Amino acid sequence: MERTSIIxxxxxxxxxxxxxxxYEATRRAFTWDLAREALAGLPGGALNIAYETVVxxxxxPLRDHLAFRFLGQDGAVHDLSYGDLAVLTARFANVxxxxxxxxGERVFVLTGRIPELYAAVLGGLRAGCAVSPxxxxxxxxxxxxxxxxGQGAVLVTTESLYERKVAKIRGELTTLRHVLLVSDDGTxxxxxxxxxxxxxxxxxxDDFPTVPTRPDELALLHFTSGTTGTPKGAMHVxxxxxxxxxxxxxxxxxxxxxxxxxxxxxxxVTGTSYxxxxxxxxxxxxxxxxxxxxxxxWYRILHEQKVSVWYTxxxxxxxxxxxxxxxxxxxxxxxxRFVASVGEPxxxxxxxxxxxxxxxxxxxxxxxxETGGIMIANVPALDIxxxxxxxxxxxxxxxxxxxxxxxxxxxxxxPDVEGELALLRGWPAMLRGYLNNEERYRKCFSGVWxxxxxxxxxxxxxxxxxxxxxxxxxxxxxxxxxxxxxESALMEHPAVAEAGVIGKPDEMVGEIVKxxxxxxxxxEPSDALRMELLAHARxxxxxxxxxxxxxxxxxxxxxxxxxxxxxxLKARELGLPEGDTSTLEAGA
Amino acid sequence: xxxxxxxxxxxxxxILRGIAPEVEVxxxxxxxxxxxxxxxxxxxxxxxxxxxxxxxxxxxxEADYGRLVTLGxxxxxxxxxxx
Numbered sequence: 001m002e003r004t005s006i007i008x009x010x011x012x013x014x015x016x017x018x019x020x021x022x023y024e025a026t027r028r029a030f031t032w033d034l035a036r037e038a039l040a041g042l043p044g045g046a047l048n049i050a051y052e053t054v055v056x057x058x059x060x061p062l063r064d065h066l067a068f069r070f071l072g073q074d075g076a077v078h079d080l081s082y083g084d085l086a087v088l089t090a091r092f093a094n095v096x097x098x099x100x101x102x103x104g105e106r107v108f109v110l111t112g113r114i115p116e117l118y119a120a121v122l123g124g125l126r127a128g129c130a131v132s133p134x135x136x137x138x139x140x141x142x143x144x145x146x147x148x149x150g151q152g153a154v155l156v157t158t159e160s161l162y163e164r165k166v167a168k169i170r171g172e173l174t175t176l177r178h179v180l181l182v183s184d185d186g187t188x189x190x191x192x193x194x195x196x197x198x199x200x201x202x203x204x205x206d207d208f209p210t211v212p213t214r215p216d217e218l219a220l221l222h223f224t225s226g227t228t229g230t231p232k233g234a235m236h237v238x239x240x241x242x243x244x245x246x247x248x249x250x251x252x253x254x255x256x257x258x259x260x261x262x263x264x265x266x267x268x269v270t271g272t273s274y275x276x277x278x279x280x281x282x283x284x285x286x287x288x289x290x291x292x293x294x295x296x297x298w299y300r301i302l303h304e305q306k307v308s309v310w311y312t313x314x315x316x317x318x319x320x321x322x323x324x325x326x327x328x329x330x331x332x333x334x335x336x337r338f339v340a341s342v343g344e345p346x347x348x349x350x351x352x353x354x355x356x357x358x359x360x361x362x363x364x365x366x367x368x369x370e371t372g373g374i375m376i377a378n379v380p381a382l383d384i385x386x387x388x389x390x391x392x393x394x395x396x397x398x399x400x401x402x403x404x405x406x407x408x409x410x411x412x413x414x415p416d417v418e419g420e421l422a423l424l425r426g427w428p429a430m431l432r433g434y435l436n437n438e439e440r441y442r443k444c445f446s447g448v449w450x451x452x453x454x455x456x457x458x459x460x461x462x463x464x465x466x467x468x469x470x471x472x473x474x475x476x477x478x479x480x481x482x483x484x485x486x487e488s489a490l491m492e493h494p495a496v497a498e499a500g501v502i503g504k505p506d507e508m509v510g511e512i513v514k515x516x517x518x519x520x521x522x523x524e525p526s527d528a529l530r531m532e533l534l535a536h537a538r539x540x541x542x543x544x545x546x547x548x549x550x551x552x553x554x555x556x557x558x559x560x561x562x563x564x565x566x567x568x569l570k571a572r573e574l575g576l577p578e579g580d581t582s583t584l585e586a587g588a
Numbered sequence: 589x590x591x592x593x594x595x596x597x598x599x600x601x602x603i604l605r606g607i608a609p610e611v612e613v614x615x616x617x618x619x620x621x622x623x624x625x626x627x628x629x630x631x632x633x634x635x636x637x638x639x640x641x642x643x644x645x646x647x648x649x650e651a652d653y654g655r656l657v658t659l660g661x662x663x664x665x666x667x668x669x670x671x
Contacts, residue, residue, distance in 0.1 A: 073621065073657070137629055160624065292623060293630045294654045319630070323650040477630070509631055535610035543608070543629040 003352050003386075007361045011381040016337055018380040020250040023391070030394035032428055035242040039281075046212030047238045049219055050089055050126035052245075053280035055210050058086030066285040070115055071301060073291045078115060082283070085122065088115070088201070090208035092123025095200045096154065099178050103128030103211055105153040106221065109266075110134045110143065110161055113275075113290050116182045116197060117266060120156045121276060125219055125238075128211030129154075132221035132233075135267025136161055139542030141489055142231070144169045146223050149233050149435055151175040156197065158182045159189050165542075215239030215428075221435065222269045224369040225482030227471040227566075233435035234269075236372050241277065243373035243395075243429030248278035250393050251365055251377040252309055253338050261287040261301065262311040268479055269369045270342055273429075274311055278373075284309075295323035303331035310336060313343040315477040315509045317350045317362060322508070328357045338380055340365055343478020344510045345466040348386035364389050366466065368452060369480070370444065372429025376464050388463040389456075397424035400458050401449060409446040418467050421456040422449040472566045474503035476511050481545055483566060489540045490515055490547075493533055495523040500556045500564040501547065504573055515547040516569055518555055525552035592618060592663045596644075596670075600662060603639040607632050618660035646670060 011021050020026055040056045041047055057063070063083040070078040080088070096107070107124035109131065111117045117133065124131040132150050134143060143165055147155065152175060157166060159181050166179070170193065180197040183189045189196045213219070220236040248254045252274065260279045264271035279286045287305050291297060293316055302310065320328070339354055339362045346364040354362035365377035366389035376398055378390035392398040400419040404410035412419050423430075425448055433441045444451055455467040474481040483501035490499035497520045503511030517533065519525065530550050537546040557565040571577065601613055604626065611626050623633065637656070641648045646669045648656075656662045 137627060139627070164627075292633065295650050296654045315630070319634070327651055508634075512631070531605075531609040535608075538608060538627065539610045543627045543632055548631070 003348075005385065007351070007355065007384040007386065009381055009383050014337070014380060016253075016255055018253050019255075020253070020379050020394070021381045023379075023382060026250075027392075027394045030246075032242055032246075032395055032426075035246045035395065035428075036239075038245055039241060042210065042212045044212060045215070047215040047241065048125065048128075048210050048213045049238050049241045049277060050122045051210045052241050053277055054082060054085045054089055054122055055126070057082040057280070057283055062283045065283065067280060068115070068118060068286050068288055069305065070113070070288045070290060071305075080115060080118075082280075085118070085280075087206045088119035089123035089126045090206050091201045091204035092119050093127035093208040094204040095180070095197070096124065096127045096129060097208075098200065098204065099154070099195075101127070101129065101154055101178065103213075104130065104218070106130045106132060106150050107154045107156065108132045108134055108147055108150065108152040110136055110138075110155060110157040110166070111182060112136050112158070113265060113271075113288050114158075114182065116156065118276060118288075119201075120180075121266065121272070124154075125213075126208060126210050128213050128217075130218040130221055130235075132223070133266040133272055134223075135265055135544055137542050137544035138165075138267075139538065139540050139545065140165045140169045141540040142485065142542060142545055144172050145230055145485070146233070147173050147176060149223070149230060150221050154178045154180065156180045156182070159184045159191065162191065162194065213238045216432070218432075220272060222272065222369045224269075225473055225480045225485060226440070227473055227482065228484050229440075229482075231482060231485065232437060232440060234369050234431040235433045235435060236429060237432055240372045240429035241281065243427055244273055244278045245281045246395060247374040247377075247393060248274070248282050251374040251379060252278065252311060252340060253380050254279060254282040254284050254309060256283055258282075258284040258308045259287060259306055259335070260284050260309045260311070261289075261305070261307045263289070263293075263298075263313065263316060264311070264342075269372070270311075270313075270478075273373050293319060295320050295327055299328055299331040302333050302336060306335040307333075308335045309338045309340075311340045311342070313478045314341055314346045314350060315343070317341060317346070317353070318508050321350065321353050325357050333358060336360060339363065340377070342367065342374070344475055345387065345389065351384060351386035361386075366390070366454075366464065368454075370431040370450070370452075371423065371427075372431065373427075375423060375427075385459075385461075385463050388459075388465050390464065391462050392464075395427055398422070398458075398464060399424075399449070400456060401446070401451070409449055409451070415460040416457055418455055418457045420470060421452045421454045421464065422446075423452065424448055425450045472502070474501070474511050474513055476503065476506075476513060477509040479544065481513055486513060486515060486537070486541065486545060486547060487564070489537055490517055490533065490550075492540070493536045495519050495529060496533070498556050498564065500553075500566055500569045502566050502570040502573060504549065504570075512548040513546065514549040514551070514573065516551050516553045516556060518553050592660065593667055596663055596666060597659075599644060600640060600659070600666070603643055604636060606639065607636050616659060618663070619658055621657045622659050622662070623657075640666070644670065
């Protein structure tokens, strides 16, 4: 097949008529109020994500419909219907009440993708608590930072994660009142200072009246990283569910008979918005793989589970590409009809690889933790320009902006100009604040525009193209990693005088975390010390955040104000011109 | 517990320690999934298998990755490959 610059679509030839066919007309007709009308709501204008996703379906024709199919690492299959999910969420909400956990308190979840995670997230929402799922590959330090910023009252985790990551930091978690443990092997747990979740769930009632939360009431906390300071807790409200619904409809094209597989972990926003909420809103069946990435396993899941809509990430796609087309050819995907990707720009080769190996091009889309849901997307009915993130969805106004005269940004009207990607504020899933950090939240806006921190350009046809990040945040396997968090952990090692952390370009994962450290007097660079520092960072930060490479440097370049010049470290690493160094400290 | 193929095991563990130097070697159990005992992300895991294949000069096709869950699986697999 010839690789052209546009993959043309003929909507009338698609097996399933897309939900979004006439892009312009749908955008004109769409309002967020109309999206809200598709939701059930609760009396008195209340809105609760758990009611919309679970409770209302369990009381209707979808009661026995499969909501989640969990595929265990060892091949075991565990099915939950919408009715089952209603029972589990009621029990979890009752467990919280039994422990005197009240509306508005924060429930953190740190587990793999096991049924208990889904019961806890949705049950916590049902009880009116704010929920924060954490990635289980985080080390003790990122866990403690996030729990403390979020003032977690409850932590749901597993026996082994507790022992490995939480027990040693328990004393630092001053707001934490209850730890609920999921047993590793199904037998009751008996760890001091914790509760056995299985036992509590077994004793809890199946009835729980869903808390009638307000649309602007805090529902979800997702942590994201900036260049400086501690991670930011992005606050999302129950009303965000209107965005989850509309984007599930238009960007993922969910239809009632779909089998949907979102490969993201709920510890990242994608795995919550689209691994939990959106598919349930649309009453479809989701596949959840408890295992880690494995090329053959993934093809087998697509094949055996008859996945029809697949939402995955560039890193995974590149790993599948690397495994070769022969592996894919052992499987068949006759049911697969739509493939989407998010996390970082999908290179044109990967878009075409989908067309050639899966028989379907891959549809890149763009959003971020702060937006709560997909904003710009390639959709089934529209032509794809490989390498582009697509066009703004109905209800989303996107623009390229630049610094204006009066301190506010101004919109760049002409096409093909690079600038900051901005979104007109006011969509329902927009963050409503960073926890305890009003100033950082205010900085996200300029007048009516939410500023994304991503640099992009818009072409004459209205397609957006990602250019880069405006700041030093590292994007690895689609996840943002704050260099400051990594530098701080390295600085805690007695040998380290200073540390500078950058994203080093990597074919597979976009960027890897690379650290440069200078040593205190009395320490000499050696391979043994490098390994010791790597071990130290991994123990504190976990594999997902810790550096993959550490280099020694005699000094690190700093600005006159003392900030480490990460940009310069990166230019050196890449052998690029170092640019304007006039703000550098002498001798650096 | 007698450990399987001590020399091969030592080699594999040395490669693992190059990626995850924090690993507590004495606590590693051959019969439990390795990634439940050692914090390895997808990239670490890939680098681990590539490291083994380079250092021990065995080819490990990606199609076989799914079978290599525990250290025991891996040692048996490598033993068979190395003859």
